[in-house]
Amino acid sequence: MRRAQYKRVSGVALMAAVLATCSALGEEGSGQSSRNTLLAVRHNAHYIAPPGPGENWQQWLAHLRSYRQKRWGQQRAAADSIYEREDLEWMAHNFVCGFIFMYDRAFWSPEERQYRVAALCQDAQREFGGFDSVVFWHTYPQLGAGRRNQFDFFRHMPGGLSGLREAVREFHRRGVKVFLPYMPWDVGTRRDKDPDEVALAKIVAAIEADGIFLDTMRQSPQQLRAAVDALRPGVAFEPEGHPEIDEMRRCGGSWAQWLRPFPGIGVLHLKWLEPRHIQHQIRRWDTSHQDELAAAWINGSGMLVWENIFGSWNPWNATDRATLRRMAPVLRHYASLLSDGQWLPCFPTQVPKVVASCWKGPDVRLWTIVNQSGEKVEAPILEIEDRGERFFDLWRGVPLEPQHADGKVRLAVPLERFGAIAALQGERSPPAFSKLLEGQQREALRPVAGPGDDPHVKARPVVEPKRPPKCHAADPAATARMLRVEGGPGEFVVRHIRRECGCYPDPGTPPEQWRRFLKGNPHSETMEHRVTVTLGAYWIDPKPVTNGQFEAFLKATKYTPRCPDRFLDHWGGSTCPANLKDEPVVFVDIDDARAYAAWTGQRLPTEWEWHRAAKQHGDSFHRSEVREWTESERDDGHTRFVILRGGCRYQAKGSHWYFPGGPQPIETHAKFLRLYPGLDRCSTIGFRCLGRIGIRESAGINRHGVANERVVRERSSEPSRP
Numbered sequence: 093m094r095r096a097q098y099k100r101v102s103g104v105a106l107m108a109a110v111l112a113t114c115s116a117l118g119e120e121g122s123g124q125s126s127r128n129t130l131l132a133v134r135h136n137a138h139y140i141a142p143p144g145p146g147e148n149w150q151q152w153l154a155h156l157r158s159y160r161q162k163r164w165g166q167q168r169a170a171a172d173s174i175y176e177r178e179d180l181e182w183m184a185h186n187f188v189c190g191f192i193f194m195y196d197r198a199f200w201s202p203e204e205r206q207y208r209v210a211a212l213c214q215d216a217q218r219e220f221g222g223f224d225s226v227v228f229w230h231t232y233p234q235l236g237a238g239r240r241n242q243f244d245f246f247r248h249m250p251g252g253l254s255g256l257r258e259a260v261r262e263f264h265r266r267g268v269k270v271f272l273p274y275m276p277w278d279v280g281t282r283r284d285k286d287p288d289e290v291a292l293a294k295i296v297a298a299i300e301a302d303g304i305f306l307d308t309m310r311q312s313p314q315q316l317r318a319a320v321d322a323l324r325p326g327v328a329f330e331p332e333g334h335p336e337i338d339e340m341r342r343c344g345g346s347w348a349q350w351l352r353p354f355p356g357i358g359v360l361h362l363k364w365l366e367p368r369h370i371q372h373q374i375r376r377w378d379t380s381h382q383d384e385l386a387a388a389w390i391n392g393s394g395m396l397v398w399e400n401i402f403g404s405w406n407p408w409n410a411t412d413r414a415t416l417r418r419m420a421p422v423l424r425h426y427a428s429l430l431s432d433g434q435w436l437p438c439f440p441t442q443v444p445k446v447v448a449s450c451w452k453g454p455d456v457r458l459w460t461i462v463n464q465s466g467e468k469v470e471a472p473i474l475e476i477e478d479r480g481e482r483f484f485d486l487w488r489g490v491p492l493e494p495q496h497a498d499g500k501v502r503l504a505v506p507l508e509r510f511g512a513i514a515a516l517q518g519e520r521s522p523p524a525f526s527k528l529l530e531g532q533q534r535e536a537l538r539p540v541a542g543p544g545d546d547p548h549v550k551a552r553p554v555v556e557p558k559r560p561p562k563c564h565a566a567d568p569a570a571t572a573r574m575l576r577v578e579g580g581p582g583e584f585v586v587r588h589i590r591r592e593c594g595c596y597p598d599p600g601t602p603p604e605q606w607r608r609f610l611k612g613n614p615h616s617e618t619m620e621h622r623v624t625v626t627l628g629a630y631w632i633d634p635k636p637v638t639n640g641q642f643e644a645f646l647k648a649t650k651y652t653p654r655c656p657d658r659f660l661d662h663w664g665g666s667t668c669p670a671n672l673k674d675e676p677v678v679f680v681d682i683d684d685a686r687a688y689a690a691w692t693g694q695r696l697p698t699e700w701e702w703h704r705a706a707k708q709h710g711d712s713f714h715r716s717e718v719r720e721w722t723e724s725e726r727d728d729g730h731t732r733f734v735i736l737r738g739g740c741r742y743q744a745k746g747s748h749w750y751f752p753g754g755p756q757p758i759e760t761h762a763k764f765l766r767l768y769p770g771l772d773r774c775s776t777i778g779f780r781c782l783g784r785i786g787i788r789e790s791a792g793i794n795r796h797g798v799a800n801e802r803v804v805r806e807r808s809s810e811p812s813r814p
Contacts, residue, residue: 138351139358179326191398221420236750271303280746392430486512489532566783640673657770
């Protein structure tokens, strides 16, 4: 790889002028005069401040170069630097990373029972200009619902590790790298026989992954690089938190998440010190990403595209997607220039509130431009020395006609929010550059969908659950051991923490207020549901169904689930051990539970039927041995989820990120995401059955033969789920 040469600036003659520019805001390292440094740079941990009013740009740039040499010069020149490794060079070209929530239908089709890699990549190309990499996200917010650990989640995905390996290979065939996440906070679930770094390295090698995303971390565990390199070289590390400068020696990239900016667009601190260190801008819950895109564009860095946030759909709008489609081809075409060229940040422009960066190579100059004025700019933006170059408007893919005067060139482009200009030496354009122009021309002509006609942002409403299945009146013999629950209206109040996965809007909530229920931020905030429901009378089991009862069902029906993975895994075979017969059955998914209930002529209770029974019968309604499936299932077209009721005996300890375990109050519930039976079957989830009151016992039976349940809600223009 060609390396840029950076000039060292020295001399005590500059000291007084430099110290005069020193700012107290967030200074560290060479930015503190008390450490007898020669130069000072205004910065915090995340950004370097642009030049202040009246500050000389050339002098400011000299300060930045000296600061970089002092803080990072030796590490950059080190022979063992990860940035000098050929197997890790790809990371500097990793501009667009897609966050793949593996529970999303875009990745796994439960109907077709297959990974949808080809379709996902095609969608990414159409909507975002394609992904350079993806992060597979598989655990949180489910981790801790049972004893399986974060590595088990990979093993229990559809097809196991070999199935995931084929999905990874399909991404590779399409030029997309794959990151796997590591959760250091997973200390309270089942322990592997290997230390975490070894278990993770084995998973990475088995799946043939290319990177590790270090969740919640600012650094890489010291033993992880050696463990991974021993099994699969070329694996990049990227922490979620902002790493310390020295940590860049082990991490070739990092998230630029919720960074503290200076007024205007500053210079990414780590990217300036090491231009080959890629940073991915992300503010996951924002509904507009224009500021993140601007920061990435002006710094020649990357973006994280994240729409399914742990089960809540927060899509990118059409304008943001169109912006990224214009940015990504330019960033990829000039990837080597952006990592090894001469970077001139905060390049002077001729228009107030228009900012630019310039990168210089032997025969090319590139400017990325952002207009912060809020108004379209037609006036010349740049005035530069005349070198006899040819100029191009890269945002629109067309040549520019410069204005020449007094050895200078003035360049104007129709500038709305973003722009780019390239200057090329010579009379002929390389084929790849001509192809770039053609693509930018097509994208410039592509219509941008309006808010009301953008199919990408659509999601089904999840106000109402799916309708429960039919069931017959409870058999008189069965009701002798069941609890009768009286019907009538009632308001049900449920409180639970958001857990970053949100929940469902209460019936009657206006659509414009749905986001306060769907949004999962902040994690530990308590959200409250108040739902008014009128229920008919019904019978309900006093306890969850036992292993012995479920075994009788299997013998009578020869039931075999379509997907048998981890079905009754705790039995250790086809028959139930004697010591488990009276324990609640677990390792059954909701369809297994429904099959049992249908065999008895009953069904699962809704969450409100469960709630009322628990309230009316107190200690006679046994709960908190296992969580319980309910007929409160929803699907927004991206993520399927079921509301679980009750607590359980098991509780993963050591982190507040775990699925809530242990006994739970009646007035709480949990959102459980569905992906695949082998993963949905859990050591802590069982069920109980509900029977309808016979017609002689109650006149409140609806025409479907289901215990009458009416949700009182306000009129809404949005249709309810059928």
